[in-house]
Amino acid sequence: MNAARLRLRELGADTVVQMTRATRENAEWVRAIADDGAGGDAARRDLREVLVAGLMRVLTARGADGDLCQDFAQEALLRVRERLYGFRGESRFTTWALSIAMRIAFDELRHKRFRDVSFDAMLDGARSPLAFEPRVEATQERSAMRERVLRALADVIDGKLTEKQRAVLVAELEGMPHVVIAERLGMKQNALSKLSHDARKRVKVHLEALGICEADVLWVFE
Amino acid sequence: MRLRDAQVRSLLDASRETRDVEIDCDDFLSLMAEYAEVRAEGRAVPEGLEKACAHERLCASCREELAALVEIVSGARR
Numbered sequence: 001m002n003a004a005r006l007r008l009r010e011l012g013a014d015t016v017v018q019m020t021r022a023t024r025e026n027a028e029w030v031r032a033i034a035d036d037g038a039g040g041d042a043a044r045r046d047l048r049e050v051l052v053a054g055l056m057r058v059l060t061a062r063g064a065d066g067d068l069c070q071d072f073a074q075e076a077l078l079r080v081r082e083r084l085y086g087f088r089g090e091s092r093f094t095t096w097a098l099s100i101a102m103r104i105a106f107d108e109l110r111h112k113r114f115r116d117v118s119f120d121a122m123l124d125g126a127r128s129p130l131a132f133e134p135r136v137e138a139t140q141e142r143s144a145m146r147e148r149v150l151r152a153l154a155d156v157i158d159g160k161l162t163e164k165q166r167a168v169l170v171a172e173l174e175g176m177p178h179v180v181i182a183e184r185l186g187m188k189q190n191a192l193s194k195l196s197h198d199a200r201k202r203v204k205v206h207l208e209a210l211g212i213c214e215a216d217v218l219w220v221f222e
Numbered sequence: 223m224r225l226r227d228a229q230v231r232s233l234l235d236a237s238r239e240t241r242d243v244e245i246d247c248d249d250f251l252s253l254m255a256e257y258a259e260v261r262a263e264g265r266a267v268p269e270g271l272e273k274a275c276a277h278e279r280l281c282a283s284c285r286e287e288l289a290a291l292v293e294i295v296s297g298a299r300r
Contacts, residue, residue: 091255
């Protein structure tokens with residue numbers, strides 16, 4: 001392990017405290033990060049330390065080691081530079097840079113977590129008719145309401161969603177993140193968001209049309 | 223396809239939270255830093271961030287990233 005990495009390993013949460021209270025104002029950060037000279041190098045080094053310390057603080061418990069956090073920070077630094085002039089100054093610069101690092105790191109960890117999960121098996125499941133786990137309710141009234149809600153869900157999911165909407169809905173319910181679903185379906189994430197929104201909207205409209213209200217749902221399922 | 227009760231609840235929650243106009247995960251990212259600071263400081267969510275708040279309720283991935291960022295920012299403020 002080189003000296004820089006050893007030092008970063010020794011840095012704890014306190015580093016985040018110190019760095020996010022760094023003396024640079026937002027405008028100064030933007031200027032310095034854009035600077036290709038020595039001043040820019042120092043700012044990029046400082047920002048990198050902020051990113052690594054922040055990543056280590058939240059990712060160590062999720063199984064990411066120092067080297068991986070270094071890699072995430074490096075990628076985030078590149079993306080920060082690419083998006084530098086999109087920074088609107090509505091937060092501290094370091095918080096903004098950390099938000100970009102969070103997205104990069106968590107997306108990568110999501111891809112790893114679902115690497116061995118078969119999407120095809122999930123799609124096969126999505127093609128079969130909807131069923132629900134049996135449950136005995138305390139009263140007949142409650143049981144009837146449960147039946148009514150579940151039948152409504154089966155009707156809309158089996159009958160009113162497209163095959164792709166069903167697939168997305170099922171993958172979401174199985175806990176698969178959008179970044180992974182989009183990759184498996186070969187779609188852009190914003191197109192996937194639209195697909196998911198349209199599916200949820202159809203479910204909502206169908207339940208409302210049948211007069212199934214929030215109170216009914218809460219009564220049976222909360 | 224057999225849905226467990228927890229999945230049914232999750233679907234019903236998502237349906238209830240669905241709005242005609244929603245932001246997506248990229249839009250959320252552009253608001254996340256500001257929203258994380260608001261949350262870390264315990265301030266009321268301003269009008270401009272309500273859409274981020276709505277997206278947070280719907281999207282587990284963005285919720286996870288936001289929680290991590292709030293943890294870092296809160297740590298930095300102590």
